[in-house]
Amino acid sequence: MYKMINSVRKKIMLLNLVNGKPQPRIVLMRNWTTGLMILMFTGVTCAGGNWPQFRGPNSNGTTDATDLPLSWSESENVTWKTTIHDRGWSSPVIHNQQIWLTTATEKGHELFAIALDLSTGKILHDIKVFEVANPNEINSLNSYASPTPVVEPGRVYVHFGTYGTACLETASGKVLWKRQDLPCFHMVGPGSSPILYENLLIFHMDGGEEQYVVALDKKTGKTVWKSNRSVNYQELRVDFRKAFCTPLILNYQGQQQMISVGAQAVMAYEPLTGKEIWQVRFKGFSNTARPVTDNKMIFISTGFNSASLLAIRLGGKGDVTESHIAWTQDKDVPIKPSPILTDGLLYMVSDNGKLSCIEAATGEVIWSDKISGQYSASPILAQGRIYFFNQSGKTTVIAAGKEFKVLSTNDLDQGFMASPAVDGNALILRSKTHLYRIEK
Numbered sequence: 001m002y003k004m005i006n007s008v009r010k011k012i013m014l015l016n017l018v019n020g021k022p023q024p025r026i027v028l029m030r031n032w033t034t035g036l037m038i039l040m041f042t043g044v045t046c047a048g049g050n051w052p053q054f055r056g057p058n059s060n061g062t063t064d065a066t067d068l069p070l071s072w073s074e075s076e077n078v079t080w081k082t083t084i085h086d087r088g089w090s091s092p093v094i095h096n097q098q099i100w101l102t103t104a105t106e107k108g109h110e111l112f113a114i115a116l117d118l119s120t121g122k123i124l125h126d127i128k129v130f131e132v133a134n135p136n137e138i139n140s141l142n143s144y145a146s147p148t149p150v151v152e153p154g155r156v157y158v159h160f161g162t163y164g165t166a167c168l169e170t171a172s173g174k175v176l177w178k179r180q181d182l183p184c185f186h187m188v189g190p191g192s193s194p195i196l197y198e199n200l201l202i203f204h205m206d207g208g209e210e211q212y213v214v215a216l217d218k219k220t221g222k223t224v225w226k227s228n229r230s231v232n233y234q235e236l237r238v239d240f241r242k243a244f245c246t247p248l249i250l251n252y253q254g255q256q257q258m259i260s261v262g263a264q265a266v267m268a269y270e271p272l273t274g275k276e277i278w279q280v281r282f283k284g285f286s287n288t289a290r291p292v293t294d295n296k297m298i299f300i301s302t303g304f305n306s307a308s309l310l311a312i313r314l315g316g317k318g319d320v321t322e323s324h325i326a327w328t329q330d331k332d333v334p335i336k337p338s339p340i341l342t343d344g345l346l347y348m349v350s351d352n353g354k355l356s357c358i359e360a361a362t363g364e365v366i367w368s369d370k371i372s373g374q375y376s377a378s379p380i381l382a383q384g385r386i387y388f389f390n391q392s393g394k395t396t397v398i399a400a401g402k403e404f405k406v407l408s409t410n411d412l413d414q415g416f417m418a419s420p421a422v423d424g425n426a427l428i429l430r431s432k433t434h435l436y437r438i439e440k
Contacts, residue, residue, distance in 0.1 A: 051094040051421040051428070054148035054193040054246050060292050061340055061380045067425040068382045070397060070408045072438045079426065079437040080121030084114065088145030089376070089417040090193075092428050092435060094118060095151045098170055099421070099428060101435070102158050108135035108144035108189075113158045113168055118423060121437060125173035130164035130180065138189030141376065143417070148193040148246075150201070157201050157218065161190025165203070167221060177221035185209040191244030191288060197258070197271045200224060202247060206262045208238035213247070213260055215274060227274035231265050231281070240264070243303065244288045250295060252314045261287050261300050266312070278316040280324060282308070289334055290378070292341040294360060297326055299339060299346060307333040309348070311363060327363030332356050338378035338419075340386055342400055349375050349388050357402065369404045371396045378419040389416035393431060412436065 055061045069077045088103035099116045109132055115125040135144060147159045151170065159165045162185075166178035184190075184207040194203040200215040211229040216222065233241045245261040249271060258271040263285035268277040284302030291300045295314070302308045309329040316324045332354035339348040345366065346358040353373050357366040373390030380387050381400065385407060388396045393412040399405040414431035421428040426439035 050096070050151075051092070051423065052152060053093060053150045053195060054091055055290055055338060055378060055419065056380070056422065059195075059248055059290070061338065061378055061419070062342065063380060063382045063422045065382045065422050065425050067440065068385070068387075068422070068427060069425075069438055069440050070385070072410050072412075072427075074413055077438055077440060079439055081437075082116060082121040082123065082435045083433065084430070084435055085126075086110075086112070086145075087143045087432075088112075089143045090145050090430075091148040091419040092421045092430055093149050093151045093156070094421055094423055094428065095153065095156075095170065098124065098151075099435070100149050100151055100156045100158075100170075101418075101430060102145040102147070102149060102160070104144035104160070108132055108138070108163070111145060111160050111163060113149070113156070113166075113173070115156075115170070115173065116435060118437075121435065127168065127173045127175070129158060129166050129168070129175060129178065130160065132163050135163060136186065136189075138186075141417075142189035142191065144189060146189060146191045146244075146417075147203075148419075150194050150196050152196060155218070157194055157196070159190075159192075159194045159203055161186050161192070162205065162207070163190065165194070165201075165216070165221070167201075167218065179216070179221050182214060183207075183210055185238075187239060187242050188286075193246040195247055195249065197249055197256075200271065202258070202271065204243065204245060204247065204260065204262065206241070206243035206245075208241050211241060211243075211262060213269065213274060215271075225274035227269060227276065229262050229265070230267070230276055230279065231262070233264070236264070240285045240305075242286055244286065246290045248291050248293065248298075250293050250298075250314075252295065257314075259291050259293070259298050259300075261291060263287065263303070266291075266298075266300050266310075278318060278320050278324075280310070280312050281319070281321045282310065284308070286335065288336040289338040292339055292346070294341060294344075297360070299341065299360070301333055301335060301339075303335055306330065307335050309333045309339075309346075309358070309363075311360070329356075329358060329363050329365070331365070332368060334375070336376045337388075340379050340381045340400075342381055345400070345402070347379070347381075347386055347400065349379065351375055353390070355388070355398070355404070357404070366402050367404045371398075371406075377416045380420055380422065382422065387420070387427075389420060389429070391415040391417065
């Protein structure tokens with residue numbers, strides 16, 4: 001109800017501004033109440049909602065928004081633009097009227113959590129959560145604040161890999177608990193984002209010297225379980241052991257499984273216990289793209305070392321490498337951007353802008369084309385449109401379907417490393433320097 005009231009209030013105020021007739025407060029209140037009653041009695045619902053984690057409420061970059069903008073620029077359809085200090089590639093997350101993200105000083109000595117007002121872009125909290133005496137060097141494409149936070153009512157959880165994990169109260173910004181004792185030699189910086197499952201905060205720690213998945217009690221920060229990867233990494237170079245994926249929870253025939261892509265293998269775990277259910281081995285590392293699923297198969301990128309897209313049938317136990325790979329695709333597979341899956345079709349953009357549409361059941365390439373730029377951010381899908389954001393600030397919007405069709409291209413001043421979020425019919429975009437609210 002709160003979200004409906006707020007959405008109606010914003011739409012009525014925008015309508016008054018468009019008509020160019022500012023009205024007294026009492027008239028606005030009367031219109032707001034009338035609008036609310038119309039929505040309640042006609043059963044109309046508002047699109048959008050909270051965006052609590054990396055890739056949104058469905059974990060896959062899809063949204064039910066029905067009127068996202070098709071065109072924008074620095075001077076068009078920008079409701080607000082707020083400077084974000086220092087450097088961070090974490091995606092924005094949204095709950096109620098707050099946006100949360102993280103940032104860090106360029107050398108990684110200070111790590112911050114920032115909250116902004118969703119309607120105005122005003123910074124509400126800017127909290128230095130951790131100080132790090134001797135951070136390791138990172139890759140130039142990374143930052144010390146790349147993992148995306150996860151938010152729920154009253155609490156936000158920020159994660160900086162081995163440099164620290166913390167829980168903050170969203171209203172006050174007070175730090176409720178923090179951990180800095182979970183080792184991981186990320187080598188080129190942290191990247192895996194955390195997820196929430198029941199009472200657990202779960203994340204990957206796949207580095208050059210240690211590789212494990214860990215679940216913390218979200219109320220206290222204490223370790224509930226820790227599972228070391230069941231891969232023999234000792235014979236591999238240390239840089240072939242690291243990965244940066246975010247886990248995915250799915251329900252397969254009544255069993256909750258957590259799909260967890262690491263270097264050289266993907267595993268499924270019981271999310272409450274960390275017990276491994278199955279694994280598929282491959283050759284690849286530095287994986288970043290989050291998996292997607294149709295609840296029959298999961299689709300993963302194997303990462304660096306000639307990336308492949310694997311379609312893996314669900315339902316196995318133990319090592320199912322030889323039995324459960326349905327098909328593979330080796331051409332133009334992304335390492336960093338995650339794919340979109342809708343209506344039986346997979347859409348993916350490679351890091352260098354090669355775009356493909358693939359039939360999910362068979363792996364057949366329906367079409368392929370090229371869009372400009374280099375890509376790190378993951379795309380989103382809304383109302384049959386797919387939005388791709390490149391590292392130079394250009395967004396290409398295409399129509400989902402069996403024919404390649406560009407609907408629009410749009411440019412902002414700085415590029416995108418972070419994936420977008422959606423609020424109602426607005427895009428929340430994080431560039432390298434700013435956070436934007438883009439809407440008609």
